[in-house]
Amino acid sequence: MRSSRRDADVPALVEAARGGSARAVARLVSMVEDGHPGLREVAAGLAPHTGRAYVVGLTGSPGVGKSTSTNALVSALRRRERRVGVLAVDPSSPFSGGALLGDRIRMEEHATDPGVFIRSIASRGQLGGLSFGTPQAIRVLDGAGCDVILVETVGVGQAEIEIASLADTTIVLLAPGMGDGIQAAKAGILEIADVYVVNKADRDGADTTVRDLQGMLGLAGRYGVDPDDRWRPPIVKTIASRGEGADDVLAAIDAHREWLEKTGGLRDRRRARAAREVEAIAIAELRARIGGLHGGSTPDSLADQVLDGELDPYSAADRLLRESARETH
Amino acid sequence: MRSSRRDADVPALVEAARGGSARAVARLVSMVEDGHPGLREVAAGLAPHTGRAYVVGLTGSPGVGKSTSTNALVSALRRRERRVGVLAVDPSSPFSGGALLGDRIRMEEHATDPGVFIRSIASRGQLGGLSFGTPQAIRVLDGAGCDVILVETVGVGQAEIEIASLADTTIVLLAPGMGDGIQAAKAGILEIADVYVVNKADRDGADTTVRDLQGMLGLAGRYGVDPDDRWRPPIVKTIASRGEGADDVLAAIDAHREWLEKTGGLRDRRRARAAREVEAIAIAELRARIGGLHGGSTPDSLADQVLDGELDPYSAADRLLRESARETH
Numbered sequence: 197m198r199s200s201r202r203d204a205d206v207p208a209l210v211e212a213a214r215g216g217s218a219r220a221v222a223r224l225v226s227m228v229e230d231g232h233p234g235l236r237e238v239a240a241g242l243a244p245h246t247g248r249a250y251v252v253g254l255t256g257s258p259g260v261g262k263s264t265s266t267n268a269l270v271s272a273l274r275r276r277e278r279r280v281g282v283l284a285v286d287p288s289s290p291f292s293g294g295a296l297l298g299d300r301i302r303m304e305e306h307a308t309d310p311g312v313f314i315r316s317i318a319s320r321g322q323l324g325g326l327s328f329g330t331p332q333a334i335r336v337l338d339g340a341g342c343d344v345i346l347v348e349t350v351g352v353g354q355a356e357i358e359i360a361s362l363a364d365t366t367i368v369l370l371a372p373g374m375g376d377g378i379q380a381a382k383a384g385i386l387e388i389a390d391v392y393v394v395n396k397a398d399r400d401g402a403d404t405t406v407r408d409l410q411g412m413l414g415l416a417g418r419y420g421v422d423p424d425d426r427w428r429p430p431i432v433k434t435i436a437s438r439g440e441g442a443d444d445v446l447a448a449i450d451a452h453r454e455w456l457e458k459t460g461g462l463r464d465r466r467r468a469r470a471a472r473e474v475e476a477i478a479i480a481e482l483r484a485r486i487g488g489l490h491g492g493s494t495p496d497s498l499a500d501q502v503l504d505g506e507l508d509p510y511s512a513a514d515r516l517l518r519e520s521a522r523e524t525h
Numbered sequence: 526m527r528s529s530r531r532d533a534d535v536p537a538l539v540e541a542a543r544g545g546s547a548r549a550v551a552r553l554v555s556m557v558e559d560g561h562p563g564l565r566e567v568a569a570g571l572a573p574h575t576g577r578a579y580v581v582g583l584t585g586s587p588g589v590g591k592s593t594s595t596n597a598l599v600s601a602l603r604r605r606e607r608r609v610g611v612l613a614v615d616p617s618s619p620f621s622g623g624a625l626l627g628d629r630i631r632m633e634e635h636a637t638d639p640g641v642f643i644r645s646i647a648s649r650g651q652l653g654g655l656s657f658g659t660p661q662a663i664r665v666l667d668g669a670g671c672d673v674i675l676v677e678t679v680g681v682g683q684a685e686i687e688i689a690s691l692a693d694t695t696i697v698l699l700a701p702g703m704g705d706g707i708q709a710a711k712a713g714i715l716e717i718a719d720v721y722v723v724n725k726a727d728r729d730g731a732d733t734t735v736r737d738l739q740g741m742l743g744l745a746g747r748y749g750v751d752p753d754d755r756w757r758p759p760i761v762k763t764i765a766s767r768g769e770g771a772d773d774v775l776a777a778i779d780a781h782r783e784w785l786e787k788t789g790g791l792r793d794r795r796r797a798r799a800a801r802e803v804e805a806i807a808i809a810e811l812r813a814r815i816g817g818l819h820g821g822s823t824p825d826s827l828a829d830q831v832l833d834g835e836l837d838p839y840s841a842a843d844r845l846l847r848e849s850a851r852e853t854h
Contacts, residue, residue: 239837247834332838463832470828470838475815477842478849482811486804499799503792505576508568509661509799513806520807521850 204234210241213340218313224336225283225315228329231480235332242339247466249281249338252449253363254348255388260371261395264436265445266348270306272442273344277311281337281345284316285330285359313337328480330362331473360388361472364465365452367391367445370409372401386412389429391448397433397441406431427455485520533563539570542669547642553665554612554644557658560809564661571668576795578610578667581778582692583677584717589700590724593765594774595677599635601771602673606640610666610674613645614659614688642666657809659691660802689717690801693794694781696720696774699738701730715741718758720777726762726770735760756784814849 204227212220224238232238252269256262266282273280306312317333330347337345349359360366368389373396394405409431430448434441456462498515501507507515533556541549553567561567581598585591595611602609635641646662659676666674678688689695697718702725715738723734738760759777763770785791827844830836836844 236837236839239839243831243837244834247832335838466832467825467828470831470841471825473838474827474831474841474845475812477838478815478845479808479811481839481842481846482808483804486807496796496800498803499796502572502799502803503576503795505573508565508572509664509803509806510565510568510810512799512803513810516803516807517810517846518850521847 204232206234206237207241210238210339213336214245216310216341218310221313221336221340222315225317225333228332228336229317231329239332239335242335246335246338249334249342249345250449250453251334251345251347251362251364253359253366254346254369255359255366256369256371260369261436262348262369265369265393265395265434265442266346267306268434268436268439268442269346269445270312271439272446274306274309274311276446278343279311279341280306280313281334281340281342282306282312282314283330283333283337283345283347284314285347285349286316286318313340313342328473328476331469331476334362362469364456364462365390365449367393367449369393369395370405371396372399372405390427390452391445392429392431393434393441393445394431395434395436398435402433406433425459427452482517482520486516533561535563535566536570539567539668542665543574545639545670547639550642550665550669551644554646554662557661557665558646560658568661568664571664575664575667578663578671578674579778579782580663580674580676580691580693582688582695583675583698584688584695585698585700589698590765591677591698594698594722594724594763594771595675596635597763597765597768597771598675598774599641600768601775603635603638603640605775607672608640608670609635609642610663610669610671611635611641611643612659612662612666612674612676613643614676614678615645615647642669642671657802657805660798660805663691691798693785693791694719694778696722696778698722698724699734700725701728701734719756719781720774721758721760722763722770722774723760724763724765727764731762735762754788756781811846811849815845 204223209220209224213224226232227235227238254262254266254269263284266284270280270282306314315333315337317329334345334347347359347363366388368386368391370392372394392409394402394409396402413429430451432441432444432448434445436442453462456465498507498512502509502512533552538549538552542553555561556564556567583591583595583598592613595613599609599611635643644662644666646658663674663676676688676692695717697715697720699721701723721738723731723738725731742758759780761770761773761777763774765771782791785794827836827841831838831841
């Protein structure tokens with residue numbers, strides 16, 4: 197494996213990742229994060245070996261215990277002998293590392309387990325935010341043989357909603373004593389849940405949180421698949437710090453997966469995800485090609501024609517798209 | 526003029542806008558804001574009639590007096606018998622109107638002046654933020670015969686920096702008693718200024734603000750064009766609420782314009798602006814075409830192939846770009 201960033205020996209890296217090399221996985225995820233020019237080759241190398249992993253998204257406001265819950269789920273999955281990938285997405289930072297150090301320390305018990313891959317990925321500043329890099333990082337972990345990939349968003353806001361479009365099953369975490377949190381979360385995060393987890397269930401107010409949630413969702417007593425074959429998100433109580441309830445969460449995920457597979461929803465979700473990923477790559481490609489065309493004189497001469505009123509910007513954009521499409525690799 | 530939103534009689538609207546109809550200008554700017562399908566025709570109709578207006582960007586933290594300053598500049602420009610366009614860009618809101626009502630009221634003295642067009646444009650939620658809609662709205666005001674277009678950002682943050690890429694001359698407003706503001710602004714907004722305006726110059730601390738600014742810029746005593754023919758942004762003091770200093774600001778703008786014209790910088794700035802605008806339209810076009818292709822089966826079948834590992838997402842993106850480029854209008 198050569199060490200230059202531009203000259204990564206991609207086939208060897210892909211092979212090593214498939215063989216379970218944590219170092220190769222780390223390197224490939226870094227390439228995704230950097231928008232490395234070798235990504236095209238990485239994607240081609242991984243393509244035949246992906247599509248097996250089940251992707252679980254975890255999101256929730258700060259303080260609900262996302263990392264602890266992830267940790268507990270990893271332990272429960274390892275007891276079932278599943279290979280697990282953990283992808284911590286930090287949309288607030290252009291750099292991975294720093295902000296996630298705490299999480300990494302908490303995940304330390306799994307750090308030496310060859311059946312667990314833990315990677316963080318920063319998405320700020322990336323074209324398309326989560327939609328460009330995250331699916332590609334998921335693909336790396338998938339290609340490395342993970343059975344389940346837990347994607348945890350560290351950030352808040354839009355990224356919490358976006359994660360649902362990346363996951364097969366989305367878990368929204370809540371905690372008692374954050375009463376306002378439920379109201380605040382109403383803005384969007386609640387609707388994306390396939391499974392609700394009320395963590396810190398040993399604290400005062402846990403039952404109130406569950407009841408509030410039930411009331412808000414109008415779901416009291418109707419969880420799982422209803423008579424019309426629609427999915428009703430269950431509410432699971434956990435104490436993640438002690439690992440309590442992790443198996444119940446896995447059971448809820450399994451039930452949701454079964455429902456998705458039965459109804460064809462899994463294929464639909466994944467198809468939509470792949471379409472979005474392809475679109476994000478196409479847009480990044482287009483930008484890169486326009487950048488490349490700048491080396492020639494096309495955009496400048498187009499811009500001059502627009503400036504001189506000889507060409508309107510829409511017609512110029514059409515030409516740019518035609519020029520870009522002619523570019524080959 | 527037909528009233529249906531989809532069937533705007535574009536040639537008639539463009540003609541009316543060129544003839545000075547405030548209503549036609551308003552309608553065209555709304556079309557830009559809405560991403561109306563008739564924009565292509567609008568752009569084509571306007572193209573031969575644009576390129577004359579001089580674009581001045583105004584930005585600064587909340588509370589420095591942006592609207593009052595804009596108002597004072599409009600009055601000063603009207604005394605010189607210039608036709609003036611004012612474009613208030615609100616990057617924080619998906620809707621124009623509400624947030625800008627206050628500004629509109631303050632601008633009331635110009636509201637009935639046929640030589641002044643005042644429009645607001647919301648940019649949040651638009652593809653590409655400022656870069657898609659704002660240049661097109663500028664083009665409308667340009668085509669309507671404005672000599673000068675003042676583009677004021679209501680928001681803070683990235684939009685303040687972006688505005689510099691849209692303007693021929695960028696004014697950064699500061700006010701005394703916002704000492705921390707200078708430090709905070711350091712992050713980027715100070716570097717984009719072609720002209721600094723310290724407004725509320727009758728307040729305590731105005732001279733301190735000027736000195737702080739001079740110190741920070743290392744510019745003490747060296748304004749205007751230096752011996753190396755580089756531009757040194759001048760610092761102008763104003764009391765916008767009384768109209769004081771507005772002529773000095775116009776003089777600074779004129780000096781900067783003269784320098785830009787002499788050095789060829791004006792053409793360079795406008796070429797870069799047109800290139801960015803074309804790129805933003807190309808990306809919006811690409812998204813729209815991908816959306817259009819969804820009507821057919823291309824993206825779904827591509828996504829299926831990606832899901833099945835037959836195609837990697839980069840190769841799928843290439844195909845999507847090729848398909849998109851084949852689309853015609």
